[in-house]
Amino acid sequence: MENNTQWLLKLENYIQDSMKQDMVQLQQTAVHNHTATMIEIGTNLLSQTAEQTRKLTNVEAQVIHHSTRLERQLLENSLSTNKLEKQLIIQTNDISKLNDKNSFLEKKVDEMEEQRQVERKMLRDEKEQLQALILRQTAIIGELELQLLKVSSNNTGLQRQQQELLDTVNNLIHTISVSSARESKTVMMQDTPTTFMDCAAVFKSGNTQSGVYTLTLPNTTIEVKAFCDMETEGGGWTVLQKRFDGHVDFHRTWQEYRKGFGDPSGEFWLGNEFVSRLTIQRSNHLRIQLSDWEGNSGFSQYDQFSLEGEAQNYRIHLKGFSGTAGKISSIGQPGSDFSTKDADNDKCVCKCSQLTTGGWWFDACGPSNLNGMYYQQGQNSNRFNGIKWYYWKGSGYSLKSTTMMIRPADFSGSH
Secondary structure, eight states, rough: OOOHHHHHHHHHHHHHHHHHHHHHHHHHHHHHHHHHHHHHHHHHHHHHHHHHHHHHHHHHHHHHHHHHHHHHHHHHHHHHHHHHHHHHHHHHHHHHHHHHHHHHHHHHHHHHHHHHHOOOHHHHHHHHHHHHHHHHHHHHHHHHHHHHHHHHHHHHHHHHHHHHHHHHHHOOOOHHHHHHHHHHHHHOOOOOOOSSSSHHHHHHHTOOOEEEEEOTHHHHHHHEEEEEEEEEESOOOEEEEEEESOSSSOOHHHHHHHHOOOOOOOSSEHHHHHHHHHHHSEEEEEEOOOOOTOEEEEEEEEEEEEEEOOOTTOOOOEEEESSSOOOTTTTTTTTTOOBBBBBBSSSSSSSSHHHOOSOOOOTTTEEEESSSSSSOOOOOOTTBBBBBEEHHBBSSSSSSSEEEEEEHHHHHHHO
16 A cells, blocks of 8 residues: 555656646747747738838839929929010010000100191191182182173174164165066076075085085075085985084184084084074974994984074974984983083083083083093093083093084975
8 A cells, every 4th residue: 555655656746747847848838839929920020021111112212203203393394484584574575665666656646646637727727718719719700700791792782783784784685676676677587596595405406415515594694604414314414513533622602602613624513693593494303423433323313403592592492303322312401501611501500511611502411512522532431521422322431423414304305
């Protein structure tokens, strides 16, 4: 028992020693394991720290790179800003110069405006002076025209008395001649009259050649040289007007148109007084022949034509129209008075004869004027004062040639 107890005690001690050793080993193992774990943890931490450091280094490098780029951009922006500032300064200087120049120009404009106003005032004063002068001159011209009309009236009266006296003397001579012929029982037969009233009478006497003849009004001593057209439409035409080269001036006075002017073998006007007395005798046709510068011709013919006497300003009367150029109102309104540069009988506030030249039945400056200024070819367009026949060539075309002629309405063409 004692041995067993000893053995048990030994066993117990052994077990306790074994347990202590195991505990020590366990403790050592635990310590060893813990140390390994800590080393591993530390290693992991170092690895992580190194990784974080590396990442931080990369980030720092990126930040440094970005900062460098920003610094470079900032420098470039600073340079651009300096350049813009310089340009701004230049622009500011330019604007300042422009402002100075603008101020100078404004001052110059103001000076010019002041000068223009002064000139306008001077012109206005001159215009007022001219208007006053025109008014005075118009009044003087009016007085002169009245004096001229009085003188013309006196001359007309004297001429009328002289004509009446001549007519009376001619009538007495005719009466005495007739009485003497009856008393002497002498009968004088005459196949061909020694005087002709118009070209129709010349034609009927057997003279059928166109040319210049002497015409005499019945029971008067009024004689005129006239051109007789013995060819147109059967002949017998007494030519009142002819124009074809511009050698004769038709801007004449009342008395010149009254008596007639020019050369019957060239350009001429027969005379209003003779035509008036001739057309009072009987009804006459009026034929107007026209030609332009392009080789065209036309005519206007009136069935009845007559002129009243000088007291009625040789007023024209027309009826019936035919022809290729114009219409019945081509000459003017029926009943228009004749006007010349010194006798204004038109119905216009202006003086048509002075405005368009020549003598004519102007009415209100009207659609025609065959006695206007003669213009040569190439100069004959856009002429307000030329030889005008509106209803054939318009208002601005000046014709090449014109002929006005009359013959009795009952002319038969036989002799």
